[in-house]
Amino acid sequence: MSSDSSTVTATADAGTPTGSPGGRHLGFALVVIAAAQLMLILDATITNIALPSIQTDLGVSDANLAWVVNAYALTFGGLLLLGGRAGDLYGRRRVFRVGIAVFTLASLLGGLAPNEGLLILARVLQGVGAALAAPSALALITTTFPAGHQRNRAMGVYAAMGGLGATVGLLLGGILTDALDWRWVFFVNIPIGVAILTGTRMLVEAGRHPGHLDIPGTATGTGGLLALVYGITRGGEQGWTDSLTLVSFSSAAVLLLVFLIVQQRAVHPTMPLHLFSNRTRSGSYATMLFVGAGMIAFFYFLTLYMQLILGYSAIKTGFAYLPFSIGMATAAGVSSKLVTHVAPRVVAAPGLLVAAAGMFWFTTLAPDSSYPAHLMPAMFVTALGLGMSFVPMTLGAVHSVAHQETGIASALLNTAQQIGGALGLAVLSTLSTNAADDRLPNAAATLYQGLATRNQILIAKAGDALTHGYTMAFAATAVMFLAALAVTTTAIDMKKQQHAEGTTVVHMS
Template sequence: MVTESKRWFALALLCLTGFMIILDASIVLVAVPSIERELTFSTGGVQWVPSGYGLMFGGLLLLGGRIADLLGRRRVFIAGLLLFGASSLLCGFAWSGDALVLARGLQGAAAAVLLPSALSIVMTTFPAGPDRNKALGIWGATSGVGGTAGSLIGGPVTDGLGWQWIFFINVPVCLLVVVLAPVLLLDSRGPGRRGFDVAGAITVTAALIALVYAVVEAPASSVGRTVVLLLLSALLFGLFVLVEQRSTAPLVPLRIFRSRALVGGNLITISWGLTAFGLNFIYTQYAQLALGVSAVRYGLMSAVLAAAAVVASMIGQHLVTRFGPRRVAFASLLVAGAGTTVMTRLTVDSSYFELAFWGLTIFGAGLGAGTVAGSIASLSDVPSEDSGVASGLQSASFQIGGAVGIALLSAIATASTTGSTPAALTHGYRVAFLAVWACIAVGVAGCGLLISRSAADRHLEVVNGSAQ
């Protein structure tokens, strides 16, 4: 057993790791224009720098959770840290666009091993109940902040030191955590048959790549080609389900999807990935390409989003405890939608404090509270033997949502833009901001699957009465 004080120190170490991983997925968005100028990319190819990371991350997270359960969570956590630090060095020293995309893919694979092992350690360190809910709330808040703080940190780093340093800063963090992990973290394993579902990992990752590629290439491709790619993605997803049904050691035991809380919570998490990464990517393009601001100024302009998310995540944790995740998640989605509606009114002459400030503040408030609610909903009732898989699934939902969100909103903006003037670009961005509501609808559907707090209390009373 871990002592009371030590478990909270362990949580701090794990949250630092989670923050670094999620931050790495978002901080690169600020540096995309600088990277594109210095390295050689094909038309639209620079988008694969953030999307390639998200695809490998999300596609392999489930396998990463399985590996953590079988080989030992602390051992896999440390191995993932070493691989993540090494791949970060490769990203910083990349000599071409292709080299950077490949290094980012390796970095995403390392994160896919690292993050679920960290989250499953959180779940095994804290027993089910108020302490676990509090720990998951802190974890969700940290992840939400990491997803929005990239713009604030990335601007000064990119303009002051160069885009390479958004990757180099990971190295000392990895080394620090590697040193402290054996002292603060206990190792654990999940029971069950040993084995790795490699076929499942390959099919689900290929399905995701086909899906994102179809969305990315849609504006420049024929309708027929896009439909073929989407059908290929659907076929691969179907094959993945078939593989899981027949596997003796499935990547994702299909029984876990019987939980309405898990399914609903993951739909909410996917929605936040779609909206958070998608909106950040579009706002980056609007600020730096349409308005012509520097990366540093953009970081300062978007800092309010991160600040609002931090405050709202702290409040959201208490609201979930009092009202349940369903109500908090639903209200947070509507708040975020209101923020994106404000963003649809942006023009090339808009004053920052007239529209963007309020739009980002409102969106950040919804994001902060909503990510906490989604995280608690999807993980709070998971049995310990499935903690690694459930952790991987929840993290995969956010990353996959992010990769698809960037591709989807970017494609919508491109298709809605006629010309290269700031006014033409802004029109496309406004349409993309409006399309965020479609991403929010996914989360609303997830809320419909969650049991309300009053219904859950009645169910508990019935169970307790039957037991007596």
């Protein structure tokens, strides 16, 4: 598309809200959407620190313990496209309410679960609710907030919640587990969910759009994504040549190929393929794939380092992430203002470079590294860089999308982050384990043996080997952020300028 024929206003870009609430009500609406996004994202990490308590209380096996985390990620990532399409067809606010209700009830079930089976089922249902609510939350911003400053501000807050959710989950999980009981990592969602449902009357419903759910597309697309994420997860745990891993990847390849064929022929496709014809949107999705891969792995390995190597408690580990939350919130607020004056890639590219620099800083960790002199500043720098990238990617994902397709467009951004996270964690876990075991065979088992017997020699040797593995993972994460930088600078080409009347005009080349 040539630049001289591709000027569209942001209002046309994502739809003009009709009947938007004004003044104070817009503030309430923003609180509702931000709270929902925060709740849905933090549940991806809030259970991590509680896992030892869950295992002890319910007698969960080592093999099944990972599913307390993976069941949510698999269902969330696999059903996001369905959730986005359902919002477009049946009304974003309506589907948002259903998703929050399902998520809240599933949280109650998880908190009351008497065994591992019901707990994992609750996590699956939480993923279903999140997949319905998350894409509608972003789409509701375009129907509730007028284009320009108010919508950009709302996008900034939304993006900040996405970045903060993981760290808030770690912090809250540590506090609730140590101060109360692991079940409260689920119970805490109930009052939040009820409050969100009460506040949804402040959101503007754009109405239903013509069309039908693409059942064959939904089945093959969701099945393919579930098989892909499961294969990635299992590959990281059991090895890439494991028979079930290979079957999962083969099934994913077949199902996703059939999905693409179905989408080409469907009258009302689940994922309109023309969404990828715009290189800014495609670039935003690809960038988020790399960012999601690196960010989830960063949390995972840094948490292990602080707990296993430095000996931090659950609550101390949670509080240790505060600099990351502060850096993310600060950068997201600044970037939401910058994108109204400069091209989004001018904001995102330096941010990704700074994030990569922060990750290279983490590669210098040693078993006795200081938190105030090493971890805290490196964490803050990484957060500043990532925070600068979230708002531009969020805007790029829904840019120049027809009003009736904003839900599926935003779902693709969330899907990219979830799939990227699963891929990154699986690949980097294998890399880290191999690096540690090359230095000391069975390094993790040796550390646990040393801790159990209070053998300081074993603890020191294992700690050195594991730290080496973690730093290798941090180096690979830095490379992922650099890959995201390369995509941003070459693919994203969205320019903005402010007109006197306050309408943001977007030029696509």
